[in-house]
Structure formats: structure tokens, C-alpha cells
Amino acid sequence: MxxxxxxxxxxxxxxxxxxxxxxxxxxxQPLPVGEDRLVFSGHVGNAGNGVTVSIRHGADILAIGxxxxxxxxxxxxxxxxxxxxxxxxxxxxxxxxxxxxVVDQERQDMALxxxxxxxxxxxxAPSGGAQALLGRMGQLFLIGDTNDSVGxxxxxxxxxxxxxxxxxxxxxxxxxxxxxxxxxxxMLMIAPAKEEILRDHYPFRRASNTVFDDxxxxxxxxxxxxxxxxxxxxxxxxxxxxxxxxxxxxxxxAARTLAKRWDLPIDAFPNxxxxxxxxxxLGSKLQPATSYFGLVFCDLPPDRLVxxxxxxxxxxxxxxxxxxxxxxxxxxxxxDSFGTNLTEALSYGFQxxxxxxxxxxxxxxxxxxxxxxxxLLQITQRFVHGAPATDHSIFESGRKKLAxxxxxxxxxxxxxxxxxxxEFQRLVTxxxx
Numbered sequence: 001m002x003x004x005x006x007x008x009x010x011x012x013x014x015x016x017x018x019x020x021x022x023x024x025x026x027x028x029q030p031l032p033v034g035e036d037r038l039v040f041s042g043h044v045g046n047a048g049n050g051v052t053v054s055i056r057h058g059a060d061i062l063a064i065g066x067x068x069x070x071x072x073x074x075x076x077x078x079x080x081x082x083x084x085x086x087x088x089x090x091x092x093x094x095x096x097x098x099x100x101x102v103v104d105q106e107r108q109d110m111a112l113x114x115x116x117x118x119x120x121x122x123x124x125a126p127s128g129g130a131q132a133l134l135g136r137m138g139q140l141f142l143i144g145d146t147n148d149s150v151g152x153x154x155x156x157x158x159x160x161x162x163x164x165x166x167x168x169x170x171x172x173x174x175x176x177x178x179x180x181x182x183x184x185x186x187m188l189m190i191a192p193a194k195e196e197i198l199r200d201h202y203p204f205r206r207a208s209n210t211v212f213d214d215x216x217x218x219x220x221x222x223x224x225x226x227x228x229x230x231x232x233x234x235x236x237x238x239x240x241x242x243x244x245x246x247x248x249x250x251x252x253x254a255a256r257t258l259a260k261r262w263d264l265p266i267d268a269f270p271n272x273x274x275x276x277x278x279x280x281x282l283g284s285k286l287q288p289a290t291s292y293f294g295l296v297f298c299d300l301p302p303d304r305l306v307x308x309x310x311x312x313x314x315x316x317x318x319x320x321x322x323x324x325x326x327x328x329x330x331x332x333x334x335x336d337s338f339g340t341n342l343t344e345a346l347s348y349g350f351q352x353x354x355x356x357x358x359x360x361x362x363x364x365x366x367x368x369x370x371x372x373x374x375x376l377l378q379i380t381q382r383f384v385h386g387a388p389a390t391d392h393s394i395f396e397s398g399r400k401k402l403a404x405x406x407x408x409x410x411x412x413x414x415x416x417x418x419x420x421x422x423e424f425q426r427l428v429t430x431x432x433x
Contacts, residue, residue: 166387242283315398329373
């Protein structure tokens with residue numbers, strides 16, 4: 001927020017107490033209104049006929065309101081610590097439910113950069129490697145990964161010359177692939193990073209000219225789709241608090257955005273979702289693990305998945321079929337972990353979807369085998385600083401995975417895959433060549 005002095009300010013939570021007598025007390029992050037006001041809001045579970053809420057700054061009571069059960073109170077914006085207070089027991093006066101501090105943004109950035117340099121994860125996260133970073137309002141983010149997610153978000157920079165050259169080559173080849181394989185449509189989809197969509201919950205300020213921004217400046221006018229604003233409109237439902245990935249609901253938003261871009265029908269994509277508790281890939285990194293409720297597909301028929309070579313990640317190939325889908329074509333996706341539920345979402349629209357785990361890396365031999373009508377290259381935002389493994393054989397990745405298995409595991413995998421229907425043997429035989 002911009003304060004009265006023209007300096008930049010940030011809001012930081014210092015902690016909270018949850019008085020049992022009030023039940024669950026929910027406090028939202030205060031929002032700046034103009035240059036000189038803050039708005040506090042929240043909800044009290046056991047409000048009864050109303051609970052008095054006071055906003056204190058130092059010795060000054062700035063405002064008093066009533067939670068019945070919700071409350072919205074605006075106060076003057078000042079640097080320093082705000083206390084949100086509510087009565088717990090009459091004889092004990094007031095308890096501090098939550099404390100927020102308004103600090104100078106430059107001071108906060110210096111402290112947070114120090115955290116990154118020291119590799120400070122969320123409390124309870126194990127040390128070393130990719131870890132969970134605690135953001136605002138309980139959101140977890142990725143830190144310590146080999147792609148330096150934090151650095152990519154917080155530092156200005158440009159694509160390396162080698163990466164820019166390889167991406168240029170890929171975009172130059174797209175028209176040729178479209179003609180060579182008789183494709184109706186071809187597109188690159190970038191799955192936005194969680195911190196891109198939930199940047200106000202991320203504990204670091206975004207740089208103005210990141211490597212990803214440089215990528216968009218170079219190639220954004222091409223056949224590229226980045227459903228950033230579509231996801232932003234439903235961001236707390238589109239991304240889980242304990243996962244780096246979009247939820248099934250978020251994947252469906254991305255699928256619907258792609259269909260619109262391709263002028264395809266979107267009525268078949270789901271509008272209803274179930275709620276499921278999950279640890280996520282970040283919540284599972286904490287000790288003890290933490291979980292969250294997210295939106296998942298509620299009616300995805302298990303028989304829609306007709307083939308899966310069950311190779312983990314790189315080298316995995318799956319085939320989905322849906323005879324009732326409105327789009328008669330066949331979609332082939334070269335994607336990453338964001339592509340798994342994106343593929344499931346797209347199976348509501350396409351009668352056949354083939355998913356190959358190779359982030360935006362086109363294997364032309366697989367394209368010739370599948371003979372798709374539509375081709376989608378999908379990659380996560382934090383991966384675009386490199387370049388896709390174009391022309392790499394997805395079957396070679398699968399063979400490497402099989403080579404790491406024990407003899408017994410490999411024999412079992414071979415027996416299972418060779419028992420697949422004859423029409424899928426063209427996806428099996430190359431794994432054992």
C-alpha cells in the first residue's frame with residue numbers, strides 16, 4: 001500500500017490466539033483503501049448476539065465494531081503493530097486475537113531476502129531440497145527447488161541466449177508441424193505458478209521484469225495461452241493452500257480457456273465439483289503434514305482412462321476416451337504435472353485425449369503414432385527459463401525408468417503392458433525395443 005509519506009508499506013501477521021469461548025475466529029489480511037486507510041474484516045464462530053471488536057494501535061483504540069458474526073472495520077493507516085481485540089471472559093477484560101504489523105516494504109524485502117539466502121522453510125519442514133514456504137493466510141509455496149522459484153519471481157532478468165534460441169526454433173517449427181501432421185490447431189499453454197496467481201499471499205514482492213516477462217515479450221504474440229486472469233478471478237478455488245498445482249477446478253478453467261481460444265464448445269466441461277481433503281505436495285513436506293480442502297472432479301468415470309503405461313512422470317503415456325464428448329477430434333498433450341488433471345478436464349470436451357509426460361517437448365514419432373487433430377504443448381511457468389526436450393523420445397524416457405526396476409518389477413510391468421488391448425501395443429512395443 002502507499003502510505004501518507006509516499007513510501008511503500010507491507011502488512012505482516014505476527015500471530016494469533018483462538019479463544020475457545022468464541023469458537024473459530026477468522027481474520028482476513030487487512031486491505032488498504034486509498035493511501036491512508038486500512039480495512040480489517042473477519043468472522044467469529046460463536047458470536048451469539050454480537051461480539052465487540054476493537055482495533056488498537058499502541059495505546060490508541062482506533063475503532064470499535066461488532067462481529068455478528070462478521071465484521072468490517074476501517075481505521076487510519078499507520079506504521080507499526082495493530083491489535084485486534086475481543087472479549088473472552090468479562091472479568092478478564094480483552095484478549096488479543098490477532099496482531100498485524102505494517103512495515104516499510106524495503107525493510108521487509110531485506111528481511112525476506114535474508115530468509116531465502118538462509119533457505120528458511122515453513123515451520124516443521126525438513127531441511128534440504130525443495131521445501132514448503134509459509135506465506136500469508138496459511139498458503140504454502142515452493143522454495144529450494146532446482147528451478148529457483150523464489151529467485152525467478154523476485155529478480156529481474158532475461159532468458160539466456162541458448163534458451164531464447166531454442167524457444168525461437170520451437171515456435172518456428174509449429175507451422176511446419178501443423179502442416180506435416182494435418183493438425184487443426186496447435187498451441188503452447190503455460191500453467192501459471194501459484195505465486196503468480198496468489199501474489200498477495202506470497203511473502204516476496206514480484207520483480208517488474210522477470211525472465212518469464214521476457215519470455216512473454218518475445219513470444220507472447222504467438223500461439224501461446226497463459227490463463228492468468230481467468231484463474232485470478234477464482235484463485236482461492238483454483239489453487240490449493242497446500243499444493244503447488246491448480247486444483248481440478250483450476251484445471252477446468254484452463255481447459256475452458258483453451259477451448260474458447262480454439263473456438264470449440266465448452267458446455268461439456270464440468271460446473272460442479274466435490275470437496276476433498278488432501279495434504280498436497282507441499283503440505284506433505286511439513287512435520288506433521290498439514291491438509292486442506294480443495295475442489296475435485298465429482299463425476300470422472302474411471303473407465304474413461306483406457307490406457308496407462310503407469311510409468312511415473314517422464315515417460316508416462318495415458319489415453320482417455322469419452323464417446324459423449326462434443327469434440328470429435330483427438331487431442332495429444334505433451335505436458336508436465338499440471339497436465340495430469342488438465343488432461344482429465346479436457347477429456348470432458350474431447351472424445352479422445354492422449355497425455356505424454358514430457359513438458360512441452362514434442363516427440364514427432366509419438367505424434368505420427370497417435371495421429372491427433374489437435375496438439376497442445378503444456379509447461380509450467382517456472383520451467384520456461386530453460387527449453388523443452390523437443391525431439392526427445394518419450395519411449396526412451398520410459399525405457400530408462402524400466403531399467404531402474406528390479407527384474408521382478410520389470411517382468412511384472414512387461415506382462416501387464418503386453419496384456420493391454422492390441423490397439424495400444426504401438427505404445428507398448430517401443431518400451432521394450
